[in-house]
Amino acid sequence: MKEIALHVLDLLQNSVEAGASRVSIDITEDAAMDRLVVEVRDDGRGMQPCVRDRVFDPFVTTRRTRRVGLGLPLLAAAARQAGGEVKVESSPGRGTTVTASFGLTHLDRAPLGDMAATLIAVLAANPQLKLNYRYRRDGGETSFDTEAIERRMGSVPWGEPRVALWARDAIRFGLAEPPEPIPGPARDKGR
Amino acid sequence: MKSLEELERIRKRAQEAMRIREGEQPVKIVVAMGTCGIAAGAREVMTAVLEELAGRSLTGVTVTQTGCIGLCEQEPMLTVEKPGRPAVTYGQVSGDRARRIVAQHVVNDVVVGEWVVAARR
Ligand SMILES: Nc1ncnc2c1ncn2[C@@H]1O[C@H](COP(=O)(O)OP(=O)(O)OP(=O)(O)O)[C@@H](O)[C@H]1O
Ligand SMILES: [Mg+2]
Numbered sequence: 001m002k003e004i005a006l007h008v009l010d011l012l013q014n015s016v017e018a019g020a021s022r023v024s025i026d027i028t029e030d031a032a033m034d035r036l037v038v039e040v041r042d043d044g045r046g047m048q049p050c051v052r053d054r055v056f057d058p059f060v061t062t063r064r065t066r067r068v069g070l071g072l073p074l075l076a077a078a079a080r081q082a083g084g085e086v087k088v089e090s091s092p093g094r095g096t097t098v099t100a101s102f103g104l105t106h107l108d109r110a111p112l113g114d115m116a117a118t119l120i121a122v123l124a125a126n127p128q129l130k131l132n133y134r135y136r137r138d139g140g141e142t143s144f145d146t147e148a149i150e151r152r153m154g155s156v157p158w159g160e161p162r163v164a165l166w167a168r169d170a171i172r173f174g175l176a177e178p179p180e181p182i183p184g185p186a187r188d189k190g191r
Numbered sequence: 192m193k194s195l196e197e198l199e200r201i202r203k204r205a206q207e208a209m210r211i212r213e214g215e216q217p218v219k220i221v222v223a224m225g226t227c228g229i230a231a232g233a234r235e236v237m238t239a240v241l242e243e244l245a246g247r248s249l250t251g252v253t254v255t256q257t258g259c260i261g262l263c264e265q266e267p268m269l270t271v272e273k274p275g276r277p278a279v280t281y282g283q284v285s286g287d288r289a290r291r292i293v294a295q296h297v298v299n300d301v302v303v304g305e306w307v308v309a310a311r312r
Contacts, residue, residue, distance in 0.1 A: 121238065125255050175192070
């Protein structure tokens with residue numbers, strides 16, 4: 001894949017296929033540690049241990065049985081080639097978390113790429129999915145949370161092309177008035 | 192910067208359009224999003240479809256996705272399903288081709304024969 005964002009799209013497809021209703025995507029650039037960490041967490045059906053142990057099977061074995069997929073092996077190869085690794089935490093009924101790390105300045109690391117295009121491709125085709133995206137780097141943070149927006153606005157038809165493209169620009173250029181978080185009990189006590 | 196006011200205006204317009212079309216069967220555009228599709232350019236196809244639909248203010252069209260359908264060498268693939276018509280699957284679709292498929296097939300009802308890989312009832 002030419003971009004890490006395309007691997008993320010692939011991970012999100014796995015989540016959708018696993019019946020997830022909520023997905024969070026966390027991307028962190030850590031210059032001090034020279035690490036780029038991408039985490040995709042879903043509340044889908046999860047994997048049986050025997051499936052989870054097989055997901056990184058090398059190409060030779062996966063190619064013979066077409067039913068075994070390429071998505072995770074490709075991601076593992078991309079991470080390894082850039083001095084990183086992929087971890088999969090998953091169990092039936094408890095969802096799945098895939099964490100991929102890369103050497104931030106490694107020459108063989110693919111660029112992060114167009115995360116906004118990735119996110120709206122998933123959102124437009126799965127308008128019920130709750131997407132929570134956060135991108136952190138030194139001196140900056142971007143986030144986009146469909147649930148936070150819907151708490152302010154009521155339900156939003158994310159599948160409408162104009163709405164999806166609005167979301168793309170909001171992810172790219174930021175949201176003028178970020179939706180407020182729900183005030184939790186602990187926070188209220190402190191005030 | 193984007194604002195929630197703008198989203199609200201877009202949503203209002205979309206809701207009006209939906210009211211007008213109530214009861215009508217939507218046209219469906221399905222983009223294949225397996226690993227093979229994504230590696231071949233499915234995301235650009237999805238973006239192009241959304242931009243073309245938005246640019247033409249087309250309503251009553253639903254964009255959805257599917258996984259790998261086993262014709263990996265034909266990816267990226269896109270299927271147009273119109274109510275009462277055979278579903279038509281296009282192969283080796285690019286962003287530009289996707290725009291033409293929207294203009295010619297979705298809007299003008301003329302199948303783009305040269306890129307069709309399958310049609311089923
Ligand atoms: N988020 C997830 N939740 C539940 N199961 C998952 C998840 N991600 C992967 N899996 C399981 O691991 C298998 C392998 O995933 P992988 O992405 O490598 O291939 P695939 O999705 O089957 O096919 P491809 O990615 O090539 O289109 C999946 O078929 C699925 O059974
Ligand atoms: Mg996959």
